[in-house]
Amino acid sequence: MTMQLRCRCGAVTGEMNTSRAYTRATCYCKDCRAYGRFLGQPGILDAGGGTDIVAMAPAAVRFTTGSEHIVCMSLSPKGLLRWYASCCRTPLGNTPRNPKVPYAGLVTACFDAAPEVVDTAFGPRDRIVLSNKSATSPVSATPLVFVTGGLRILVGIIGARLRRERATPFFDASGRPLREPEVISRDQRAELEREDTVARS
Numbered sequence: 001m002t003m004q005l006r007c008r009c010g011a012v013t014g015e016m017n018t019s020r021a022y023t024r025a026t027c028y029c030k031d032c033r034a035y036g037r038f039l040g041q042p043g044i045l046d047a048g049g050g051t052d053i054v055a056m057a058p059a060a061v062r063f064t065t066g067s068e069h070i071v072c073m074s075l076s077p078k079g080l081l082r083w084y085a086s087c088c089r090t091p092l093g094n095t096p097r098n099p100k101v102p103y104a105g106l107v108t109a110c111f112d113a114a115p116e117v118v119d120t121a122f123g124p125r126d127r128i129v130l131s132n133k134s135a136t137s138p139v140s141a142t143p144l145v146f147v148t149g150g151l152r153i154l155v156g157i158i159g160a161r162l163r164r165e166r167a168t169p170f171f172d173a174s175g176r177p178l179r180e181p182e183v184i185s186r187d188q189r190a191e192l193e194r195e196d197t198v199a200r201s
C-alpha cells in the first residue's frame with residue numbers, strides 16, 4: 001500500500017510504498033536523540049528519548065511537493081545525512097552518505113496516517129529496540145527481534161543492490177546529495193548531548 005508523507009505544516013508531502021519497508025525500530029542512540037533535539041519539535045522523541053524509524057528502500061520514497069524545503073544536517077563530517085523539512089523542522093529520514101547504499105531510515109513523525117494504520121503496515125512500535133542502554137529512561141532490550149530486524153535490513157539492502165536500484169529522492173543522478181549537509185560543530189553537538197545528563201539526573 002501507499003503511505004502518505006507530510007511535514008507538520010504541510011508544505012512537504014510525498015509517499016512511500018510500504019511493501020519496501022525493511023523493518024520498524026525505535027532507536028535510542030545518542031545520535032538520533034541529538035538530531036531530534038536539534039530539530040526541537042514535539043512528537044519526535046518518545047519518553048525514553050527514542051526515535052521511531054521505518055528502514056526501507058529509498059527507491060520506494062517520493063516527494064511530491066515542497067522539495068525546495070528539504071534540507072539535511074549531519075552530526076559530524078562523516079555522519080549520516082539527516083534529512084528534514086526546513087519549513088517546520090519535521091524529520092524526514094536518515095541516509096548513509098554513500099548514495100549506492102539503498103537504505104533510508106524514515107522517521108515516522110512525517111507519516112501522514114493514524115498510529116493504528118502505521119502499526120498495521122509496519123508492525124507495532126517498540127518491537128525492535130536499538131541502543132536501549134542509552135535511553136534516557138529504562139527500556140528493555142529485544143535481542144531476538146533485534147537480530148531478525150537487522151537481517152531484514154541486510155536482506156533488503158542486498159535485494160535492492162541486486163536489482164540495481166538507483167532511484168532515491170535524496171541524491172541527484174550523479175550521486176550528489178540534493179542539498180549540501182549542514183555539519184554542526186562539536187560544541188553544538190556537545191550542547192545537544194548535555195540535555196541527556198539533565199534528563200537523567
Ligand SMILES: [Zn+2]
Binds near residue numbers: 010011087088090
Ligand atoms: Zn513543513
Ligand SMILES: [Zn+2]
Binds near residue numbers: 029033
Ligand atoms: Zn539512532
